Amino acid sequence: MILAIDSSIGTSVALCDPSGRLASARSEAGHLTHAEVVGALIGGVLEDAGVGPAEVSAVASGMGPGPFTGLRIGIAAARAFGVARRVPVVPVLSHDAIAAARLESPIAGELVVVTDARRREVAWTRYSGVDPSGPVRIGGPELAPRDVFEVLDAERLDAMDVPAEFVARLAALTLAGRRAGEADEPVYLRAPDVTLSSRKRVTP
Amino acid sequence: MTTREPLVLGIETSCDETGIGIVRGRRLLSNRIASSMDEHARYGGVVPEVAARAHLEALVPTIDAAVAEAGVELDELDAVAVTIGPGLAGALMVGVGAAKALAVGLGKPLYAVNHLVGHVGADLLTPDSGRIEYPTVALLVSGGHTSLLLVRDLVDDVELLGETIDDAAGEAFDKVARVLGLPYPGGPEIDRAAATGDPAAIRFPRGLTAPKDLDRHRYDFSFSGLKTAVARWVEKREADGDPVPVADVAASFREAVVDVLVSKALAACRDTGVPRLLLGGGVVANRRLRDVAAQRAAEAGVDLRIPPLDLCTDNGAMIAVLAAERIRAGHAPSSQLAAADSTLPVTLIQVP
Numbered sequence A: 001m002i003l004a005i006d007s008s009i010g011t012s013v014a015l016c017d018p019s020g021r022l023a024s025a026r027s028e029a030g031h032l033t034h035a036e037v038v039g040a041l042i043g044g045v046l047e048d049a050g051v052g053p054a055e056v057s058a059v060a061s062g063m064g065p066g067p068f069t070g071l072r073i074g075i076a077a078a079r080a081f082g083v084a085r086r087v088p089v090v091p092v093l094s095h096d097a098i099a100a101a102r103l104e105s106p107i108a109g110e111l112v113v114v115t116d117a118r119r120r121e122v123a124w125t126r127y128s129g130v131d132p133s134g135p136v137r138i139g140g141p142e143l144a145p146r147d148v149f150e151v152l153d154a155e156r157l158d159a160m161d162v163p164a165e166f167v168a169r170l171a172a173l174t175l176a177g178r179r180a181g182e183a184d185e186p187v188y189l190r191a192p193d194v195t196l197s198s199r200k201r202v203t204p
Numbered sequence B: 001m002t003t004r005e006p007l008v009l010g011i012e013t014s015c016d017e018t019g020i021g022i023v024r025g026r027r028l029l030s031n032r033i034a035s036s037m038d039e040h041a042r043y044g045g046v047v048p049e050v051a052a053r054a055h056l057e058a059l060v061p062t063i064d065a066a067v068a069e070a071g072v073e074l075d076e077l078d079a080v081a082v083t084i085g086p087g088l089a090g091a092l093m094v095g096v097g098a099a100k101a102l103a104v105g106l107g108k109p110l111y112a113v114n115h116l117v118g119h120v121g122a123d124l125l126t127p128d129s130g131r132i133e134y135p136t137v138a139l140l141v142s143g144g145h146t147s148l149l150l151v152r153d154l155v156d157d158v159e160l161l162g163e164t165i166d167d168a169a170g171e172a173f174d175k176v177a178r179v180l181g182l183p184y185p186g187g188p189e190i191d192r193a194a195a196t197g198d199p200a201a202i203r204f205p206r207g208l209t210a211p212k213d214l215d216r217h218r219y220d221f222s223f224s225g226l227k228t229a230v231a232r233w234v235e236k237r238e239a240d241g242d243p244v245p246v247a248d249v250a251a252s253f254r255e256a257v258v259d260v261l262v263s264k265a266l267a268a269c270r271d272t273g274v275p276r277l278l279l280g281g282g283v284v285a286n287r288r289l290r291d292v293a294a295q296r297a298a299e300a301g302v303d304l305r306i307p308p309l310d311l312c313t314d315n316g317a318m319i320a321v322l323a324a325e326r327i328r329a330g331h332a333p334s335s336q337l338a339a340a341d342s343t344l345p346v347t348l349i350q351v352p
């Protein structure tokens, strides 16, 4: 079974068989509760499917883009579960999973997936459509200012959650050698905030 | 009858060290630490987002290294322990997310424990140290904390006597190092610079030691005034066109910090009638602190304990041993829903 974990928006977890068929899924919408709920969600999908942790043969990890603090927690959980069971962890771009779900039904032209990136910015990724390897990415992921970002010549999909089921399905394609793997790195899209400290004077 | 000692893996990510330790009861099997210190050096202090990113990268390699060193299999563990607070929120949550998934993946219970009490527990792992006796006073001094505790029982009775009301002692070392143009982390740099200096050259203030302060802040610390006093003194020299005697300033500053730390800790021993003092935290690396504490504790008839340095700085083994003690005392595991708490009070030893 493939266990998928994504915390790039809320926290979503799913369990699929190796062909990508859904066994169970649970999610929690909160944007600040990832570290609280992630373990219980994993335990929950295993229980719902009546599957023991030893039956998990791979972990699929949503790599973002998404706000740093939350995004990291799902990736940390995915990697830790992978270590616990000594099974591979397959990185998946979270926007790809959103696109894969939408592209289950045909659309007229191209697709642009958009998610909130905080600080008045959005993260976007553009797809030409879908083929047997899954959604075909042709632009992004990148950040853009929220107020002026416009999608003119494609369908725009503003996503509020990531379906972990599709994170698992894309990982299944990668494991089957039918989809290129992603880099095993969180897609932060932003350098860390740091204010360089300078020597302050205390005497006026 | 011999009962099997619990085999516990501890995860510590409260600041800039990714620590993974494995213990069997009070026996240390491994203690691996990956630090992002170098990445923070150019910023002059720990940058929370940089620390959190580094934890995620270091996590799995450090777990693998600790497991290999301990010569155990993860499946043999009896429990997974994690620092749930206090510390940097974003950093803590990396460890908490990982610990929870590790526990579920192994089908083992989770123990979410207090970082500061973990520092006290480190003493249990000290080789050939004899048994720790309770109650004991504990002084924890690090980059993020300066706390004086009365520990009646490690697993369920820890009282906060006092703590810093502004900067932590390690932070003061780091800030004063910057004033003197020395790199981060400041502790070792100041130690080095102080080696040839005269500790009595300049009389810097001892925070919260005046009689009026002792009423309300008998066991509290304050280092921001000291840091400002050093900066003023240095700036005055520079303004007068005189060279700054770095060695004397470093030695005098260090003496002020050490004096306050040791005086207040021994006062706590005297007031509570507890002739035992335990030191912990990264600042314990300071040679002068160890020496002055040893000398004045001996004079006061106080038994002083200092764990080895790799157990004084942040590490996962101290988290594992604290959980192992809780297990032996029959305490139930934490909930999978336990929340990281960046300001967890020291009285809460384990989050339910």
Ligand SMILES: Nc1ncnc2c1ncn2[C@@H]1O[C@H](COP(=O)(O)OP(=O)(O)OP(=O)(O)O)[C@@H](O)[C@H]1O
Pocket: B014, B015, B016, B017, B087, B141, B142, B143, B144, B145, B169, B170, B171, B173, B174, B185, B186, B187, B188, B191, B281, B282, B283, B284, B285, B286, B287, B312, B313, B314
């Ligand atoms: N020889 C020394 N003398 C004084 N201070 C030192 C010495 N060596 C290290 N330090 C100080 O110890 C601190 C690091 O200690 P430690 O790793 O325990 O704490 P931390 O990780 O910064 O914070 P915390 O443990 O509170 O979360 C730094 O502030 C450093 O300057």
Ligand SMILES: [Mg+2]
Pocket: B119, B142, B281, B282, B313, B314
């Ligand atoms: Mg510490």
